[in-house]
Every structure is written in C-alpha cells, then in structure tokens.
Amino acid sequence: MASFSSLSLSFISPYAQSRSKPRKQFTPKNPNLKNPNTIKTPPLSSASGGQATTFTRLPPKDDFVIPSLSSSEIKLSDLTVPVHKQNKPSSKIKHNAREAVKDIVEDVLEDDEEEEEDSGFDYGKFELFEVNSDDEFDDDDEEYVVDELGFENVEEGEEELEDEREKEKGVPAVMRCFDRAKIYVRSGDGGNGVVAFRREKFVPLGGPSGGDGGRGGNVYLEVDSAMNSLLPFRNSIHFRAGRGGHGQGSKMNGAKGEDVVVKVPPGTVVRAAGKEGDVLLELLYPGDRALLVHGGRGGRGNASFKSGTNKVPRIAENGEEGPEMWLELELKLVADIGIVGAPNAGKSTFLSVISAAQPNIANYPFTTLLPNLGVVSFDYDATIVVADLPGLLEGAHRGFGLGHEFLRHTERCSALVHIVDGSSQQPEYEYDAVRLELEMFSPEIAEKPYIVAYNKMDLPDAYEKWKSFQKHLQSRGIEPFCISAINRQGTRELITAAYELIRQQIEDKKGESWRDPVHFSHVAEMVKKQRTAPINEFSISHDSSSNTWHIEGAGLQRFVQMTNWRYMDSDRRFQHVLEACGVNKSLIKRGVKEGDTVIIGEMEMVWHASPNSSGPNRKISTDSVKWADWK
Numbered sequence: 028m029a030s031f032s033s034l035s036l037s038f039i040s041p042y043a044q045s046r047s048k049p050r051k052q053f054t055p056k057n058p059n060l061k062n063p064n065t066i067k068t069p070p071l072s073s074a075s076g077g078q079a080t081t082f083t084r085l086p087p088k089d090d091f092v093i094p095s096l097s098s099s100e101i102k103l104s105d106l107t108v109p110v111h112k113q114n115k116p117s118s119k120i121k122h123n124a125r126e127a128v129k130d131i132v133e134d135v136l137e138d139d140e141e142e143e144e145d146s147g148f149d150y151g152k153f154e155l156f157e158v159n160s161d162d163e164f165d166d167d168d169e170e171y172v173v174d175e176l177g178f179e180n181v182e183e184g185e186e187e188l189e190d191e192r193e194k195e196k197g198v199p200a201v202m203r204c205f206d207r208a209k210i211y212v213r214s215g216d217g218g219n220g221v222v223a224f225r226r227e228k229f230v231p232l233g234g235p236s237g238g239d240g241g242r243g244g245n246v247y248l249e250v251d252s253a254m255n256s257l258l259p260f261r262n263s264i265h266f267r268a269g270r271g272g273h274g275q276g277s278k279m280n281g282a283k284g285e286d287v288v289v290k291v292p293p294g295t296v297v298r299a300a301g302k303e304g305d306v307l308l309e310l311l312y313p314g315d316r317a318l319l320v321h322g323g324r325g326g327r328g329n330a331s332f333k334s335g336t337n338k339v340p341r342i343a344e345n346g347e348e349g350p351e352m353w354l355e356l357e358l359k360l361v362a363d364i365g366i367v368g369a370p371n372a373g374k375s376t377f378l379s380v381i382s383a384a385q386p387n388i389a390n391y392p393f394t395t396l397l398p399n400l401g402v403v404s405f406d407y408d409a410t411i412v413v414a415d416l417p418g419l420l421e422g423a424h425r426g427f428g429l430g431h432e433f434l435r436h437t438e439r440c441s442a443l444v445h446i447v448d449g450s451s452q453q454p455e456y457e458y459d460a461v462r463l464e465l466e467m468f469s470p471e472i473a474e475k476p477y478i479v480a481y482n483k484m485d486l487p488d489a490y491e492k493w494k495s496f497q498k499h500l501q502s503r504g505i506e507p508f509c510i511s512a513i514n515r516q517g518t519r520e521l522i523t524a525a526y527e528l529i530r531q532q533i534e535d536k537k538g539e540s541w542r543d544p545v546h547f548s549h550v551a552e553m554v555k556k557q558r559t560a561p562i563n564e565f566s567i568s569h570d571s572s573s574n575t576w577h578i579e580g581a582g583l584q585r586f587v588q589m590t591n592w593r594y595m596d597s598d599r600r601f602q603h604v605l606e607a608c609g610v611n612k613s614l615i616k617r618g619v620k621e622g623d624t625v626i627i628g629e630m631e632m633v634w635h636a637s638p639n640s641s642g643p644n645r646k647i648s649t650d651s652v653k654w655a656d657w658k
C-alpha cells in the first residue's frame with residue numbers, strides 16, 4: 028500500500044490512482060541491451076532464412092564422456108571418444124585366419140598413423156568395435172559368468188553417471204537452436220480515442236468530433252520455404268507488432284498498427300511455452316500462415332459515445348492492450364527419406380552423390396552435427412527430399428552422442444536408408460545396434476520401411492565381410508544393398524529402390540502440394556475469446572486480513588484497462604457498468620463494508636456505502652475529497 032500511494036503522486040489526474048501494472052518485464056538476454064524497450068519491432072520479413080550448416084570441427088571434447096578403458100568390452104557408444112594410442116585395447120585372440128591377416132594389416136596401418144600423428148589421439152573408430160577376447164572367449168565358463176556379471180554392474184553404474192553428465196552439459200547451443208526455439212510475440216496496442224469538439228465559424232455547438240484509435244498490428248507466423256532451421260531465432264526472439272495511432276479531432280481515426288510476420292521453416296510445430304504436448308499449430312507447407320494474436324482494439328473517441336441522452340460526451344477510451352504469448356517452436360524436417368547409421372558410415376557421402384547437397388565429409392565420427400537436406404531428382408519428373416542425419420550411437424535414445432537430438436526428424440520421413448560401414452570391425456553388430464536404437468527411441472520409426480546399404484565395398488576389408496553380412500541379414504528376411512558411395516557404385520540403384528518404397532505416398536502427397544496454402548486463425552480466435560469474455564462473468568475472492576476484495580474476470584479487467592480516467596464521464600460509466608453487471612450486488616451479498624479495498628484488474632478502489640449509490644470508488648489523492656463531493 029505504501030508503494031501504491033507513492034505511485035499515485037506521479038499520476039496525471041489528481042483523482043486517478045492506478046495500481047502498478049502487472050505486465051511482465053522482459054529482460055533481454057544480451058546484457059548490453061539495458062532497456063528492453065529498445066528492441067526494435069522487426070520489419071515484415073523479420074526472421075530471414077537460415078541455412079542448415081554442417082560443422083567440420085569435432086564437438087568440444089568435454090561434451091563427450093571418456094570411456095573406462097579398464098572395462099572389458101568397448102561399446103559402440105565409445106566411438107565418440109578420442110582414444111589414446113597407448114591405452115588402446117588390442118584384440119589378442121584371432122578368431123580365424125582372416126582375422127589374423129586383418130590384424131596384421133591393421134597393425135601396419137596403426138604404425139603408420141602413429142608416425143603421422145603427434146597428438147597421440149586417434150579419432151578413428153573401427154578399432155574400438157573390438158571385443159576384448161579375454162572375457163568373451165574365455166574357456167572357463169565360471170570365470171566368464173563372474174566376469175560378465177561384474178562387467179554388467181560396472182556398466183550400469185557408469186551409464187547412470189554418464190547420463191547425469193550428459194544432462195548437465197547438454198548439447199552445444201548451435202545444435203539446440205537448430206530445431207528448437209522459444210519466442211515472445213505481442214500484438215500492437217490499440218490507439219487511444221480522443222475527446223474533441225467541432226469548432227467552426229458559423230457552426231455553433233458543433234458537437235463531439237473525437238476520432239477512434241486505430242487497432243494494433245497483428246502477429247502472424249508464416250512458412251518460408253527458404254528457411255530450413257530455427258537458427259535465426261538465436262538472435263532475435265521478441266516480436267512486437269506496431270501500436271495503433273491515436274484518434275484525432277474532426278472524427279479522424281488513428282492509423283492501424285504495423286503487422287509483424289514471423290518467418291518459420293516448413294515443418295514447424297508450435298506449442299504454448301511450458302505446455303508440453305499441447306500443439307497449437309503445425310505449419311508444414313510453404314505459404315501456410317497463421318494469425319497468432321490480433322492487435323488490440325482502438326479506443327473509441329467521444330464522437331462514438333454521442334447518444335440521445337448524452338449529446339456532449341466527455342469520455343474516450345484507452346486502446347486495448349495487445350495480447351502477448353511465449354511460444355515454443357520445434358522443427359521437424361519434412362524429408363521423404365532419412366539416412367541413418369553409425370558415425371562415419373558414409374551417410375553424408377551418400378547424400379552428396381545422390382543430390383546437389385554438399386555436406387562436409389571427413390574421416391572421423393560426428394562430422395555432421397546438424398542434419399543436411401538434399402533434393403533428389405529422378406528422370407521421370409519426381410523429386411524427393413533426403414535428410415542426412417548425425418550418426419547414431421548405442422544409447423542414443425537415452426541421450427548419448429548427438430543423434431538422439433535429431434532422431435525425431437525421422438518421424439516425418441516416409442522411409443529410411445540405413446547405411447552400414449562395411450569397413451567396421453563387426454558390421455552386423457553395428458547394424459543391430461543402430462536398429463535397436465531406432466526401436467528404443469520410437470517403435471513408430473522402427474516400423475517405417477527401410478533399406479539397408481552396406482557401404483565402402485571398394486575397401487578390401489569391407490569386400491571380404493560382405494558375404495557374411497549379407498547372410499546375416501538374409502537370415503532375417505532383409506536383402507541388403509552393397510554400395511561404394513565414394514565411387515558412386517550402387518548409389519543410384521539404392522535411392523531408386525528407396526523411392527519405389529514410398530512412391531505411392533509421394534504420389535498422394537503430390538496432389539496435396541498443389542493445394543492452396545492454409546491460413547489458420549484458431550489461435551488468435553482462442554486468445555480473443557479468452558480476453559473478450561462477457562463482463563458479467565467474474566469471480567470474487569476476499570482477503571479478510573487486509574479487508575480486500577479481488578474481482579477476477581477477463582471482460583471486466585479489459586474494461587478497466589480501456590477506461591481512460593482522465594475524462595470525468597469515465598467514472599460515471601464505470602460505476603454504471605459495475606452496477607449493471609452485478610459486481611456491487613455480489614459484493615454487498617458477500618458482506619462488503621465501508622472502507623474495504625476492492626481490486627479489479629489494475630484498479631484499486633475503496634468501497635463507499637451510501638443510501639443512493641453504494642459502490643467501489645476510485646481512491647483519490649486527498650482523503651477529504653469524496654466521490655459524492657465532485658459527482
């Protein structure tokens with residue numbers, strides 16, 4: 028209350044006192060921007076298109092967990108880790124002659140690498156698939172069981188720890204912002220109405236001529252086909268539409284506030300912030316547009332209040348404040364085919380040879396940190412969009428590696444191409460691990476049609492293992508393709524086969540793509556409905572310790588906000604409305620007493636009971652002046 032009275036001194040009208048506005052203050056993230064109001068309303072094309080980028084650097088090492096080298100088994104998930112040469116586990120048992128030859132070749136290769144590499148770190152992954160044969164192939168069954176159990180325990184503990192660490196560190200900002208963003212939108216306030224009277228020579232008593240305020244600008248979301256990520260929202264997240272112009276004399280109405288159109292990429296899902304799962308909108312195709320919030324209504328000028336009983340109204344309204352909302356955007360890429368596989372399998376290489384996309388390709392895991400899109404054109408005038416996703420690791424569904432961040436993009440794909448690295452130690456194991464991750468992440472994704480492609484057939488190592496891999500998959504009823512992405516061998520056949528899988532769906536979609544862009548307005552209507560609730564819908568709560576009555580009701584609050592207390596007729600109208608909508612009656616029924624505080628929206632009033640008119644009266648700066656005194 029003390030702060031209230033100090034506030035009132037600076038108020039324009041000696042009569043009026045307003046409670047401090049409850050509107051939230053939005054502090055900009057950038058500390059250099061001291062005043063949030065200095066953020067300019069962006070122009071119509073406020074959020075320009077951004078490119079999905081491929082980063083060639085490895086993510087910071089801190090983001091990945093160094094595996095326990097003492098563990099008896101190196102897991103697929105360990106691939107992310109640069110392993111120190113000296114500690115690298117080596118396979119001791121040769122399963123057969125071919126393995127032995129391979130190991131010799133590897134040893135030679137390792138020696139070469141050691142000479143070249145000064146850092147002592149090796150990002151190559153294939154060695155890490157090795158299973159420490161000491162445990163797995165131990166002849167002594169009992170020991171094996173004990174070892175296995177012991178290992179299981181250690182593994183569980185480690186996994187929990189790793190989970191926690193992963194949660195703590197999260198993923199780099201650029202990856203988080205690629206497909207998720209939180210934005211603030213606020214439509215423009217309406218302009219104020221004005222009190223004016225026509226004064227003209229030879230026109231005595233020209234009558235009221237105050238014009239209405241203009242309506243505030245609307246906020247729209249629109250799909251921009253040039254965008255393919257939500258990265259532009261890293262820099263600007265506040266979108267405010269322009270305020271409507273104030274009314275003027277000679278019945279001149281204020282200008283309409285400037286609209287704001289926030290551009291988003293195709294496939295953007297919109298939720299109200301903090302409400303998981305509550306999808307407000309899905310903007311899928313170019314040109315789709317949604318009206319998010321209507322601008323505030325312009326306040327009426329005194330010309331609009333002229334009536335048979337009041338020909339000289341001295342009243343005008345404030346413009347309605349524009350509604351505001353925080354929204355969460357999520358991008359789900361609209362790709363027909365998703366390329367999945369373990370890191371370094373050759374996914375980006377495959378995309379680069381089947382489309383014009385130029386993703387970065389390098390011989391280490393996690394070259395691709397953000398998904399890349401490519402368009403594949405077939406001879407017969409059909410095109411499909413293919414997405415190359417970051418590599419998947421064992422444990423991806425629980426947050427290991429990077430792939431899980433992007434796994435949900437596969438939800439919209441009609442089919443998957445699963446690339447297996449033929450040069451890995453155990454391609455079958457790599458295949459199984461990735462499939463398992465897909466299944467664990469979402470059974471729906473796992474049910475999508477998919478094609479398996481065994482890559483790097485040009486390498487003798489991969490060539491040798493192809494037959495056993497093929498048999499392994501055939502035994503499960505899957506016929507794998509073999510390709511050499513780098514030499515473009517088998518790639519055309521592979522993508523054509525993938526296309527055949529989804530041909531029907533593509534043709535169905537074709538019809539859809541010719542549809543007119545959809546214009547949604549249900550969100551704005553919903554917000555409007557909430558704000559323009561009937562004025563007689565309110566609830567009353569009483570705080571007996573401070574003798575305060577709170578009256579809650581969207582319609583009433585809006586009415587209070589639009590009442591311009593500068594004009595004397597506003598008070599009369601306000602009292603009349605409170606009487607008419609039943610507030611006074613309800614308060615009397617609930618036992619309101621002389622001097623109790625009544626709060627409606629931003630307004631704090633004192634209850635005065637009198638024989639003629641009982642009702643809440645605005646507090647006035649001097650207690651000696653009473654409503655009845657100046658009525």
Ligand SMILES: Nc1nc2c(ncn2[C@@H]2O[C@H](COP(=O)(O)OP(=O)(O)OP(=O)(O)O)[C@@H](O)[C@H]2O)c(=O)[nH]1
Nearest residue numbers: 371372373374375376390393394395418511512513
């Ligand atoms: N010999 C051979 N090497 C290949 C083939 N395809 C890809 N590679 C190489 O394998 C390495 C990894 O290729 P990428 O296309 O970057 O693999 P990726 O699956 O996209 O890897 P991440 O993005 O890290 O998950 C690169 O050095 C490629 O040159 C192939 O058919 N034969």
Ligand SMILES: [Mg+2]
Nearest residue numbers: 374375394395
């Ligand atoms: Mg890649």
